[in-house]
Amino acid sequence: MDRLHLSQHISRQFNAEIEDVRKRALAMGGLVEEQIAAAVTILESRDAGTLAQIGERERRINQSEVALDEQCTFILARRQPTASDLRLVLTVMKMLGDLERIGDEAKRIARIGERLVAEEGDLDVMALLAELGAATRDMLRGALDAFVRLDEALAHDVLRRDVQVDRIYRSVQDALVARMQEYPDAIPAQLDRLWCARSFERIGDRCKNLCEFVLYLVRGKDVRHTGLAKAGAAY
Amino acid sequence: MDRLHLSQHISRQFNAEIEDVRKRALAMGGLVEEQIAAAVTILESRDAGTLAQIGERERRINQSEVALDEQCTFILARRQPTASDLRLVLTVMKMLGDLERIGDEAKRIARIGERLVAEEGDLDVMALLAELGAATRDMLRGALDAFVRLDEALAHDVLRRDVQVDRIYRSVQDALVARMQEYPDAIPAQLDRLWCARSFERIGDRCKNLCEFVLYLVRGKDVRHTGLAKAGAAY
Numbered sequence: 420m421d422r423l424h425l426s427q428h429i430s431r432q433f434n435a436e437i438e439d440v441r442k443r444a445l446a447m448g449g450l451v452e453e454q455i456a457a458a459v460t461i462l463e464s465r466d467a468g469t470l471a472q473i474g475e476r477e478r479r480i481n482q483s484e485v486a487l488d489e490q491c492t493f494i495l496a497r498r499q500p501t502a503s504d505l506r507l508v509l510t511v512m513k514m515l516g517d518l519e520r521i522g523d524e525a526k527r528i529a530r531i532g533e534r535l536v537a538e539e540g541d542l543d544v545m546a547l548l549a550e551l552g553a554a555t556r557d558m559l560r561g562a563l564d565a566f567v568r569l570d571e572a573l574a575h576d577v578l579r580r581d582v583q584v585d586r587i588y589r590s591v592q593d594a595l596v597a598r599m600q601e602y603p604d605a606i607p608a609q610l611d612r613l614w615c616a617r618s619f620e621r622i623g624d625r626c627k628n629l630c631e632f633v634l635y636l637v638r639g640k641d642v643r644h645t646g647l648a649k650a651g652a653a654y
Numbered sequence: 655m656d657r658l659h660l661s662q663h664i665s666r667q668f669n670a671e672i673e674d675v676r677k678r679a680l681a682m683g684g685l686v687e688e689q690i691a692a693a694v695t696i697l698e699s700r701d702a703g704t705l706a707q708i709g710e711r712e713r714r715i716n717q718s719e720v721a722l723d724e725q726c727t728f729i730l731a732r733r734q735p736t737a738s739d740l741r742l743v744l745t746v747m748k749m750l751g752d753l754e755r756i757g758d759e760a761k762r763i764a765r766i767g768e769r770l771v772a773e774e775g776d777l778d779v780m781a782l783l784a785e786l787g788a789a790t791r792d793m794l795r796g797a798l799d800a801f802v803r804l805d806e807a808l809a810h811d812v813l814r815r816d817v818q819v820d821r822i823y824r825s826v827q828d829a830l831v832a833r834m835q836e837y838p839d840a841i842p843a844q845l846d847r848l849w850c851a852r853s854f855e856r857i858g859d860r861c862k863n864l865c866e867f868v869l870y871l872v873r874g875k876d877v878r879h880t881g882l883a884k885a886g887a888a889y
Contacts, residue, residue: 481879492744499734509727512744516751596845600838606831610848617852644716 461532696767
């Protein structure tokens with residue numbers, strides 16, 4: 420299997436372009452990570468003051484997505500990369516969509532968080548939600564680290580962490596259903612909290628996608644739907 | 655802007671490869687459409703007999719995704735396409751992810767539908783859910799037609815239909831919240847119905863993504879985040 424050797428490019432200019440794509444993808448990932456952190460802050464502090472920053476950050480994430488996609492298309496058309504360079508460009512193009520949608524989920528959570536500021540808080544559930552948010556943020560950071568370091572073991576580690584995210588998600592759901600049954604009047608607010616939990620859970624799923632792309636990048640083999648990505652199994 | 659001219663390839667073999675990618679993408683889209691239809695059938699008929707077929711179809715969808723992605727990567731590496739051919743290959747690669755996940759949502763709905771077979775039905779809500787499912791299936795069929803015909807107007811039309819899907823989704827949600835407040839014991843079953851509605855709503859969103867990819871393919875311009883795709887506006 421051909422592993423990555425980024426030092427063998429013929430042209431220095433091409434090297435610089437490939438490196439630039441990598442850096443920009445990471446920068447976009449950093450913005451998305453900030454977006455998750457901001458959503459968690461709104462849920463925890465019940466202060467919606469940062470919502471304008473979230474809107475501004477979303478615009479930057481969207482611009483990054485379109486610009487990076489164009490840059491990758493340009494490289495494919497002009498440089499016609501092969502082997503590991505081709506895989507890097509294609510991996511970034513695939514990651515873009517998931518990163519952008521993780522940002523969207525975080526924005527959705529932040530907006531619901533703003534609605535919840537006025538609601539009477541339920542400290543246990545809000546603590547679980549914050550824990551869930553922190554766990555998905557760790558997954559994203561791990562996925563980005565695995566991408567930058569081409570670290571298979573880390574990618575597998577992040578894939579396994581999704582089990583933890585799903586566990587917290589189910590705890591939140593159970594707690595919310597119990598509250599709904601006890602206080603039917605507050606069902607709409609509890610559903611809002613459930614949407615937040617669901618969005619975090621989706622972020623975890625998308626971080627898994629990112630890790631599968633990293634494994635494809637490092638190993639030159641598509642591991643989706645093979646069970647390998649899930650199990651981190653023998654190979 | 656360079657529009658598509660698929661008849662200008664130098665090599666007949668290359669022509670055949672590009673055409674094959676297109677056909678296989680459509681065939682995969684057809685399987686996904688069947689998956690939505692099967693999910694709606696389970697909800698409507700409350701007969702979970704087709705669940706095994708859904709599992710089998712999911713395997714075929716997943717295989718198609720991996721095989722087509724490999725085929726596209728091969729074409730990029732060996733044929734080094736440019737202009738409209740490059741766009742077609744990249745568009746298909748982007749569509750694959752959304753198609754596969756639409757299939758996943760449909761499978762999720764079918765599984766919940768199986769759980770709901772034993773529950774006492776609420777005919778109004780189930781009729782709304784079936785209507786929602788049919789509307790998203792129409793969106794998918796429209797997106798695939800727009801792809802095969804390179805039909806901008808149809809792509810815009812499908813984008814606009816998402817408003818209708820969102821409207822039905824909100825009706826389902828309102829009806830379910832009212833039922834939950836009236837019968838707190840049945841909250842878990844109502845939440846199941848809400849997850850189905852939410853999954854259909856997500857399918858609608860993914861069909862919008864497909865249409866945006868079609869617009870990129872036809873026009874050679876990324877319309878995401880520009881407002882153009884949403885409005886179907888002047889250009």
